[in-house]
Amino acid sequence: MNHTTFKNRLHIWEYALSTSEKKIANYVLNNIDSVPFESISDLSNKIGTSPSTITRFCRKLEYNSYVEFQTLLKTEAIKTTDYDDIAEKVIGYYQLTLNYSKSIFQKVSPEVLVNDIKHSNKIVILGIGSSGLTATEFALRLNRMGINSVALTDSYTMFAQAVLLNSDDLIIAITNSGETPEIIKTCRVAKKNRVKIAAITKRSNSSISETTDTIFYTSGNEILKDDKFYNEQLSFLFFIDLITYHLLKNNTYNENYKKVLQVWKE
Structure with a gap:
């Protein structure tokens, strides 16, 4: 260091x-x-x-x-240039965000979600806006492992899919505020079908907590106290990196992942 x-x-x-x-x-x-x-x-x-x-x-x-x-x-x-100063500052913000997120993860282990993923028939990952990009990345990784998953990033598709899910399926909702109306409504609809629901958010005591079975918190930008730094997805990506790493310790998932990557190289 x-x-x-x-x-x-x-x-x-x-x-x-x-x-x-x-x-x-x-x-x-x-x-x-x-x-x-x-x-x-x-x-x-x-x-x-x-x-x-x-x-x-x-x-x-x-x-x-x-x-x-x-x-x-x-x-x-x-003396360093302004660019160097800003780069150092951003690196520091990254490190602070990741360290703080790590301390939060210790309250509810990510392995709880890993276990739910392994034992679910279908994984549906919800996200709107920038969280939709994270949801898409997460679903892509799971699919490469041979895990049946899909990312839903618009309200119509979310509502349509929610009524078709059942107790063997798992919803993973990604929302910064925990108050995204489309995601909350989707979770409420799915809950009627006894779908298991996990949420990843940055706000405690938010509305999403009322509809989920398990909730995981990550670090938000407010700890940085700098309105010029804007990266709402960093701690979410850190979280799915942890989940990915845990899942790839499974030999079957690991081999599937390698097969998919090999096809792209050929």
Whole structure:
């Protein structure tokens, strides 16, 4: 992680810092030019904390030691172009989003969905707008494994298919807000036929939770506090990458996937 700037490390791990460690972070941000030249004891006195707390702070941000922290902080004094600054910032946002999503996934394991997929006759993946693109990608991956799946991205097709599903089938609803009217209506219709329903969303206590059997939460952009960064699908794609990886541990699915890819190469 040596290439990652202090600010990006802070973006990634800020949620895990204690009150004392956040105090250190604020001091460093406000004195970033002088801190690299402070001894750990001098720095602790100025901040009003202990050297051991500073050491823990450095390790939480994945520096091996205070000395490495100082050394790398010095190199950040070298001016970079605006493009480089933005690229570093976006990389930091990616890392923060993925780390935060990982911590959320620990509450409900993605393996629950993997098991449902394996034991369902047909998988129907719902998504509108940009979530429709994610739904299409997810269905494509499942089909390559030989899993019967389809992505539905318009309301008419969703409603028409919902009435034809049964208790052997599975709906996976992808919705940022958890309030997409077309998806909620489709799930309610399918629920009458005892279809199993899983949802992937970024909002807790949303309407979609009232119609699902299992719900998975991912990280939203609001944790970044930057209205210039817009990627609503990153955490969803991370989630389906995890599902894909779990499924491909199955030899049959893995062989099917390879066969499909081989046909394209011929």
